[in-house]
């Protein structure tokens with residue numbers, strides 16, 4: 001096992017002050033330079049005179065099954081189950097999520113503590129008193145969040161995913177970036193060699209050990225029509241949104257591409273030769289390649305106004321988003337359960353599954369955007385932003401952005417550095 005290396009704060013580290021909006025708390029943002037990597041801590045950790053053993057809960061396990069395997073009596077098990085239920089709100093164990101840690105005094109010593117671990121951020125410690133009653137003590141683990149910076153460039157023949165992976169951006173963060181930028185650009189058609197991008201995202205640590213990644217904090221992409229940049233920002237009412245550098249809402253009411261990273265197989269046009277019918281007619285939407293069964297999310301929040309079948313569209317769903325915009329999704333193999341005419345859907349909610357019903361040469365999503373009753377090109381139509389900032393929040397945002405930008409300059413100069421939150 002590798003040893004956790006010492007963290008060294010560079011003498012040159014930039015120190016800046018960040019105003020956290022709403023809370024008006026001053027937080028020192030230190031850019032910290034780290035030498036070396038971190039090792040993983042294995043399942044069995046030995047202290048000087050205690051033995052720790054961690055058990056993963058798998059399908060078919062129950063609390064009593066595991067506890068009796070570790071030598072606990074029926075009385076102990078009942079006492080543990082009772083205190084977990086009453087004092088920690090834990091009614092049972094979840095397979096593939098929960099872990100149980102058994103701590104003994106010495107290699108073969110008596111059990112001194114049992115810890116239920118529902119997440120890397122919570123431990124429920126169980127101890128037995130002299131009368132033989134078990135008590136529990138839930139502990140929330142201190143989350144140490146660091147912001148890291150990764151930058152990359154699209155090379156010839158690259159996809160954003162490949163370039164992002166090469167730049168060291170984890171898959172989950174890349175998926176989040178896709179989701180954020182899907183309002184602004186089309187990753188299939190708008191990606192070119194030479195385009196640069198950068199992402200600042202959270203890494204969560206506990207006791208110097210990386211546990212997981214948090215959210216995308218800043219994303220910047222040199223798109224065809226210019227740089228697209230978004231900042232994650234918490235408003236004074238504690239709601240979180242993404243904003244452009246001027247503080248305008250970056251999240252649009254509709255996504256231009258409802259499914260991430262899908263190839264455009266046919267663009268919007270007023271004239272095209274229909275692949276099935278053979279004659280020329282307008283293509284009122286955009287086709288995305290999507291294997292049968294691909295989940296189709298709603299491009300925006302709204303209400304289902306039509307769900308049915310016709311010869312051209314096959315199975316289709318139409319959603320009204322506001323007084324101006326509607327979207328339509330065609331050739332679906334099936335509809336999502338509980339999505340019917342009148343259903344209110346959230347942005348990103350799965351409404352159906354891709355297929356090739358109706359007039360289609362193969363499985364794909366045909367996606368239409370209808371503005372004031374007229375079909376428009378989803379890729380170019382001007383979309384309204386949601387979640388705009390009021391004057392007070394905008395002022396705080398701009399201060400926050402300035403501070404963060406300065407701290408990020410330190411990261412650009414030293415890619416191994418991070419911002420300590």
Ligand SMILES: [Zn+2]
Pocket residue numbers: 266283285286287365366367
């Ligand atoms: Zn189409």
